[in-house]
Structures are given as C-alpha cells and as structure tokens.
Amino acid sequence: MPKIPRVLLRIVANKYLLAFVVFFVWMTFLDDHNFISLFQNQQKLHKLNADKAYYENKIESDRRKLKELQTDSRNLEKFAREQYLMKKKNEDIFIIEEK
Template structure:
C-alpha cells in the first residue's frame, strides 16, 4: 500500500511538472510572439516613440518661430518706418526718383 502511494505521488508530481512546463512554454511563445512578430511589437513601438519625440521637437521649433514672426509682424504694422525699411530691404522697394543698387557677392568668393 505504501508503495502504491509513493508511486501515485511520483506520477502526480511528473504530471504537475509537465503541465507547468506546458503553461510556461505557451506563455513564453506568446511573449516572444508579442515582442517580435505582433503588429505592435517592441521594435515598431520604439520607432514610433522616436518619431513622436522628433515631431514634438519640430512642434516646439515651429511654435517659437511663430512667436518670433508674430512679434515681427506687430513691430512692422505698428511703426510705418519699420514697414518701409522692411519693404526696402526685403523686396527692394524704392521711392520715385530713387535708384536701388543690389550688391550680390560672387559664389566662389568667401565672405
């Protein structure tokens, strides 16, 4: 009788280890699948996160550029002399009876 109990106990332990190893194998396979082959795997998540960071930096850059341009616009439209200076420098506007000379540096000469 004692031998039968020991025998059944050993069989139960082996079955338990085998069933646990099956669960571990399934969990391991599912984990590998999610990490490497799934649509939202770690590699694609890392790439998307890098793109998000780049886009956040671009957004901050463009927001600061917009603030700067808004300030310049306020300065130009509040002062007619500033507007005239800007138009003359940027677009080569001139008054009547006035000649405008534009000096263009040569491409091969260093400045």
C-alpha cells in the first residue's frame, strides 16, 4: 500500500480547507438558497423586468391610440374600417394580402 505524501496529508487535514469545502458543497447543492437557485432566480428576474418594460410600452401605446380614437371621429371611422372591415352601404372592400 503506497504511503500518502506528507504534504497531501497536511492539506487534507487542514481544518480551514475542510470547512471551506463543506461550506461550498452545502451552499452549492444542499441549502434552500443555494448558488444554483440564486442564479436561476436572477435569470427569471431579468426576464420579468424585460417583460414588464415591454408591457409598459405597449400600455402607453394603447393609451395614445385610445385617446386619439376618443378625440377625433375621423380617426374612429378609419380605425373601424381598417381593423374591423366596416363599410358604408354603397362601398366595396378589397383586401390585399402581402406574402
């Protein structure tokens, strides 16, 4: 059976190194607030903040459109014709789709 070198034995027997290794393993895999879940939660937070910014911009855009529709009857008629394909009695509608 080969002898373990004295230097390697001193490193393994070092109480500070042993405590650090146990702490690292605990914080990486075993704890409820481990490093892995912390990283995943930060990624989710980043995505949610991006979604929040998108929806805030969308809400602001929709508010501007709503105000525009409520203030001018011509804009309301234009919106109804474009979005809901409404027409007057004596008109025909031609829909042109682009590929």
